Amino acid sequence: MAVNMYDVAYEVEKAIRESAEFKNLRNMYDEVNADESAKTMFENFRNIQLNLQQKQMMGEDISQEEVEQAQKMVALVQQHATISKLMEAEQRMSMTITELNKIIMAPLEELYGSLENK
Amino acid sequence: MAVNMYDVAYEVEKAIRESAEFKNLRNMYDEVNADESAKTMFENFRNIQLNLQQKQMMGEDISQEEVEQAQKMVALVQQHATISKLMEAEQRMSMTITELNKIIMAPLEELYGSLENK
Numbered sequence: 001m002a003v004n005m006y007d008v009a010y011e012v013e014k015a016i017r018e019s020a021e022f023k024n025l026r027n028m029y030d031e032v033n034a035d036e037s038a039k040t041m042f043e044n045f046r047n048i049q050l051n052l053q054q055k056q057m058m059g060e061d062i063s064q065e066e067v068e069q070a071q072k073m074v075a076l077v078q079q080h081a082t083i084s085k086l087m088e089a090e091q092r093m094s095m096t097i098t099e100l101n102k103i104i105m106a107p108l109e110e111l112y113g114s115l116e117n118k
Numbered sequence: 119m120a121v122n123m124y125d126v127a128y129e130v131e132k133a134i135r136e137s138a139e140f141k142n143l144r145n146m147y148d149e150v151n152a153d154e155s156a157k158t159m160f161e162n163f164r165n166i167q168l169n170l171q172q173k174q175m176m177g178e179d180i181s182q183e184e185v186e187q188a189q190k191m192v193a194l195v196q197q198h199a200t201i202s203k204l205m206e207a208e209q210r211m212s213m214t215i216t217e218l219n220k221i222i223m224a225p226l227e228e229l230y231g232s233l234e235n236k
């Protein structure tokens with residue numbers, strides 16, 4: 001009998017939870033959250049980014065002022081040691097998740113890829 | 119030492135490949151591809167859907183004519199036994215993938231969820 005997909009998915013979940021990448025990410029979040037001014041700055045940054053992403057998705061215009069505000073915010077958080085470490089941790093975790101997804105989705109990629117080339 | 123995330127991800131990949139859901143999906147694709155008229159009808163359906171999705175994402179207007187054309191196409195493929203079986207197989211596979219993703223993404227969900235509630 002084939003291995004149960006859900007059983008091995010739970011093993012991936014556990015491996016992520018115990019990985020250095022995830023533990024580092026959680027520690028960085030805890031550090032940012034423990035610092036009220038860092039937390040507020042990071043939340044502002046996230047909200048601005050989310051707002052711009054939503055406008056882009058909806059095909060709405062983004063003003064020059066909004067672009068400048070976002071750029072200033074990026075510069076600000078990059079200079080903040082704790083936040084920039086959190087952002088690096090997020091990026092590493094995100095790259096790992098992308099890799100894991102590529103591996104897991106290979107059967108479907110192959111199926112759809114083979115269709116397109118016919 | 120923690121279990122390697124990539125090793126267990128490959129186990130999920132293998133389990134998907136050997137699952138009844140995936141084998142059924144592949145068989146249904148093969149059946150549709152073996153039937154030139156079914157294949158053409160399915161490709162037309164996919165192209166119309168993709169086109170509408172892209173317009174929606176870009177915030178472009180969708181005409182009444184386009185809506186009607188899409189609705190006619192849906193009715194057409196639903197009446198086609200082989201294509202409708204393929205679409206059911208796709209939906210089952212898609213639900214399985216959604217479930218697997220929920221399991222695997224739980225650590226990150228928890229992390230981000232806990233932040234939002236603070």
Ligand SMILES: [Ca+2]
Pocket residue numbers: 118
């Ligand atoms: Ca052909």
Ligand SMILES: [Ca+2]
Pocket residue numbers: 236
């Ligand atoms: Ca608070």
